[in-house]
Amino acid sequence: MLRMLVPVDGSANSDRAVKYVIDLAKRLKSTEVLALNVQPAVSYVELMLGPKPSAVAPESERAGRDAARSACALLEDAGVAYTLQVEQGQPAETIGAFAKLRNCELIVMGTRGMGLIKTLAVGSVATKVIHLVDVPVTLVK
């Protein structure tokens, strides 16, 4: 059993990462797929000062599900079982913490997500995630 985490944000890059996960899930047969969308924290001040909210705000949950729609469609069309989680916070830190919390053994990421400088070989989120986690990370272009 290989538990994989794929952070998704609706970008073409994240869809390619999802396709890689689908391919791996089909070949290995014994895998568990966790899709994660990270929504920004409500405000910076809130993030710095406020206690960590116990639940994701409903509007963020909705935005997260919207952002994950293409990834979910790909997984469903391929018949690969998955669970989707929406979290709030800084993208890389949240991905890293989630991977640890759920004992993920592999993180599959697009190298360049939405809003990042296109010319970078590896996006800043991916670079930071690699820094934060000890498990293998697959970078998909």
Next chain:
Amino acid sequence: MQQLLLPVDGSPSALRATKFLIRLIGGQPGAQVLLLNVQPAIMVKEISVNVTIEMTNQMHEQAGRDAISGAREVLDASAASCTEHLLVGDPAETIARFAKEEGVDGIVMGTRGLGSIKSLVLGSVATKVIHLVDVPVTLVK
């Protein structure tokens, strides 16, 4: 048939990459591992004017064999089918060129090789390889 490239340098990180690659293959029949070591070219003049081409070839070959031996043992103990490739040149460029020539489906490599500063998250070879290739690269710490 799935072909995965495994560049190794004899480091603990490369050995962990080897073990993870075996998990990624998951006993699929027909998966092919291309085990690769790239030796930086020895400059003959740096050593002695008396060193012949044959001698440097031998040194490269011996260093290459030493570097892959650990990974080879791990692969032999698994069901994975593997071929050995010893090349000389700039590590990252040679890995990328070889990956393209062989048309591999992915690369699995350690993030910190022997030659890089230990505190770096991403070894310079891994960083350069990610930049140079289009196939998914799995980085193992």
